[in-house]
Amino acid sequence: xxxxxxxxxxxxxxxxxxxxxxxxxxxxxxxxxxxxxxxxxxxxxxxxxxxxxxxxxxx
Numbered sequence: 001x002x003x004x005x006x007x008x009x010x011x012x013x014x015x016x017x018x019x020x021x022x023x024x025x026x027x028x029x030x031x032x033x034x035x036x037x038x039x040x041x042x043x044x045x046x047x048x049x050x051x052x053x054x055x056x057x058x059x
Contacts, residue, residue, distance in 0.1 A: 005039075022048055029055040 001008060001020065008017045022045060028036055029051045036056075042048050043058075052058050 018045065021045075025051050 003011075005017065008020070018041075021042065025036075025038070025042065025048050028034065036052070038048075038052075043052075049058075
C-alpha cells in the first residue's frame with residue numbers, strides 16, 4: 001500500500017489491515033520457492049495459518 005503499518009491502522013483500522021494482509025498472504029503463498037517473513041499477528045487468523053502451512057513450511 002506504500003505506507004507504514006501504523007498509518008494503515010490509524011487511517012483504516014486493524015480490520016482493514018488484517019483483510020489486506022490475508023489477501024496478500026493468499027497471493028504470495030501461491031508463488032513457488034519463496035521465503036515469506038510475516039509479523040506475529042499473522043498466525044492468529046486461521047485462514048492465514050491454513051494458507052501458510054498448506055503451501056509450505058511454517059517455522
